[in-house]
Amino acid sequence: MRRIGIDVGGTNTDAVLIEDGQVRGAVKAPTTLDVTSGILDALARLTATDVLGGKTLDAVMIGTTHFINAVVQRRWLTKIGALRIGLPASATLPPFCDWPEDLADVVRGTVAMVEGGHEYDGRAFMPLDTGAVRGAAREMRAQGIRSVAISSIFSPLDPSHEREAAVIVAEEIPDAAITCSSDLGRIGLLERENAALLNAALADLARETITAFERAIASSGISAPLYITQNDGTVVEAAQAMRLPVYSFASGATNSMRGAAYLSGIKDAVVADVGGTTTDVGQIRHGFPREANAVVKVGGVRTLFRMPDLLSVGLGGGSHVSLNPLSVGPLSVGYRLTTDAVAFGGDQLTASDIGIAAGLLEIGDGAKVSHIDEPTCRRVLDHIQSMVEESIDRMKTEAGDVVLLAVGGGAFLIPDDLEGVSQVIRVPHGDCANAVGAAIAQVSGEIDQVFRDMTREDAIATAEHLAAGRAEAAGADRSTLVVIDTEDIPIAYLPGNARRVRVRCVGDVVTGERTSNGA
C-alpha cells in the first residue's frame, strides 16, 4: 500500500507518504488562499524528499477543514433555495427557524413550504402539491438560485416526494445542485433539513475545492485516484464528496485523532491536537474517536451528524498573547504566523514567540524574542498549562489519570507534566498526525433496507452481512471489518414484523502485506 495523505488545515497543508504501514515522508507547507498552490507546494516538498521515487501510488486521500471553516466563518457559501414538503404541518417552524441570524442572512435565499410528505406508517400525509413545487422552483430561478435543499416529512422512510420534487426543480433550474434530505439522514425533520441546507450552501465551494484538489494532484504528475475523508474516518471518491460535502465536515479532527492512535500504537487515550489557532481535545477508544452523545451544532446549526466529541479551545501556535493582563487566544495570527509574529519581524506577540524565547521551538529569529525574560515565559506557559489541564479534565469520562497524545504543529505548547495525565506521548511525525489519519482512512459499506418475516436479531445480522459484502466490494480487508453504526426502526404498518435496518461497517483497504502497527 502506497498512499499520500494530505490535510488541508486553516494554517498548514500537511502531506505524508505511507508505505506498508510506515511513514516514509512528511512535509508541511502553508495553506494558501487558493488551496491549490498550498497542495502543490506540499507535494513538491514531498517529492523533493525523494520518497516517491517514481513508484506508483494507490491513492491520494485528502482531509480538509475547508467546508466546516466556511460555515463557521460564514464565507464562500452559496445562497440557496429551501423547499420543505409537509404543509399544513410545521408551518410556524419554517426552514432556517433555529439558525443563527448572521448565517441565515448569508445562506437563506428563497424559502418555500408546500403540501406533501408521509406518515410514520408509510401513508401519504398529503398528496404532493406538484404545482406549488413548480411555482417555488420558478421563483427560485427568478431569484437566481442555483442550489436547492429539499426536505420532506418522513423522507427517510419514503423519499418519493423529495425525489419527485427534485425532478421538477431540475426541469425548472437545469443547472441546479439539488440536495435531498433523505440522502443525509435520519428521523428528525429540522436537523435533517439543516444538514441538507448546509450541504446546499456548500455546493459551489465543494465543486471548486475538489476540482482544485484534482487539478493540483494532476499537475504534480500523480495519477492515483483521489479520495476525500469523511467525519467517521472513512473515505469516499471525490465525486461523491462533491455531492455531499457535509459528510466531510469534521474529518480534520477525526483524522488527527486516528493518526495519533496509529502513530503511537495506543488506541485508548486523550488526544490534544494543537494547531495554529485552536486546540482540539478528544478521546480515542479502540483507535476511533468517541462520538458526541447529543445533537451536534455546526456553526450554531443543530445537526444529527455522528461527529467526534471534541472540545475546541482557542489555543494554538499563532494565538495572540497579551501580558498585561495575561491572556492567550482566542485570536490568532493563523497562517500569517511567518509574517505577523514577533520572531518573524511582525509586531504581534504569539504563543510561538513565547515557545521560541523559552527554547521549546526553533523557528524564526530567536534574537527578535530574546527580550522576553524567563519569568514572563514561565507565566505564559503556566497559563497555557492550566488551559490544557482544564480541557483534558472536561473531556474525561472517568476519574483517574489518562495517557495524553500530543500532536499537531503547536504540540510544543503542551508540557510533559500535567495534572490528571499519567504520561504525555509525542510521536514522530506527530505534527502531521492529521495527514497520517487521512492516509490510513478506511473504506465503508452501508446497507439501508427493510427486512420482513425475521426477528430483530436476524434482520440485523443479515444487514451486517450485506454491509460487510459491500465494504469488501469497495476494497476493504474482511478481517478488519467492524460495524460502526447500527440503527433499526420498526415499521408498524407493514405486515410481517417489518423493520428498516441501517448498518455501516468499515475496514482497512486491502494491501499486499500488513504490518504490526496497522490501525
Add this chain to the structure above:
Amino acid sequence: MKDFPVLSLDDIEALAVGAWILGTGGGGSSYLGLLNMRRLYAEGHRVRLMPPEALEDDDWVAVVSNMGAPLVGQERLTDSRLIPRAVTLMEEHRGVSFKAVMALEIGGGNGVQPLMAAAHLNIPVVDADLMGRAYPEAQMTSAAVGGLRPDPLAIVDCRGIEAIVEKVPTWKWMERVSRKICVEYGSIAATCKAPRTGREVKDWGIPLTTSKAIAIGRAVREAQARHHDPIEAILSVEPGKVLFRGKVTDVERRTTEGFLRGRATISGLDNDRGAQVVLDFQNEWIVAWQDGEALATSPDLICVLDSTAGEAIGTETIRYGQRVTILALPPPAVFTTPKGLEHVGPRAFGYNLPYKSVFA
C-alpha cells in the same frame, strides 16, 4: 391576571430543559415548543403563571396536551396555533370561556404546550399539572385517581380534522377511543381534555410543577455554564437519588398500538463497572431492572440523563454508546396511595410487581 408574574424567556428556556427531565424518557422533546415560544416572544406575546389557589372554585380551566408518538413529533413539527385551536374548539362545544390553561403532563414537550395556548389566547397558565411527569395513557392522571369526569375531549389535526369525544364511561375508554383517533390522524394530535373547575384543580391538580420544572432546568443550565456537575445541581434542588451510571450497550424498540415499547441495556461505568441495568419503556421509562430484580418502578420518576451535559435522554433518542446517569425523583403523593398505584403502579403497565419506592 395582571398580578400574576410574567414568565421570562429565560424561565421558558429553563422550563424546556426541566420538563424534558421530568418527562422520564417520554413526552417528546420540548425543543420545538421552545422554538415556537421564542418566536411568539419575539412577536411580543407574553405568558403569565398563575398559582392554583388563585383560581375561583367555578372558574373553568382548559387541560391541554399534544398526544402521540414522539417520533412523529420530530417530523410533524409542533405548530403553535394547533393547541389553542383545541381549546377554542372545546369552548365552542361547551359554550364556556376558559379562565386559564394548564398542562395535562408537565413532562416533555407537553410542559410547554399550555404556554402556546396561553400566548395565542391571552390567558394565564396554571402552575400545576395532572401527572407531575409524563405518562403514556389518559387514565394515568391525578384527575383519574380522583374519579373526576373523563369527558369531553376535543382532538384536532393540522389538516382541519377536528373531533369531539362527547361521552365515555371511564378514563380507560377515553384512552382507547382517543388513541384510535390519534393513530388515524398519524399518531399525533392536539387535545383539550375534560375541562376542570378551579375547585377540581385545587383538590386534585399536582401543584407547582411548572415552577419545579423551571427550577430543575435552571440548575442544569447554570451547572452547564459553570462546568459544574449538572446531576449534582439537580440533586441540590430536588430530593433525587442516583441509581446507576453507565453506557448504553443495546436498545430495542417496537411500535405497537401507537406506543413505543422496548428496552435499553446500560452497562456500568465508574462505581457500577461490571454491573448492568435494563430499562423497560412504554413511551416513558417504566421499570429499571438489575440482576432480575426491580431497581425502581413507576410511579417513582426514572430519569435517564446525559452524564456530562445533564440533559434528559428520551426513549426515542437513546442510542448505543451514550454515557448516561439513571436518576430517580420522588413521585407525587397522589400516585403512591392504593388508588394511585392502580392507575400508575407497576401492575398498571403489566408487571406483576409490588411498588417499592426508591425513597422508602
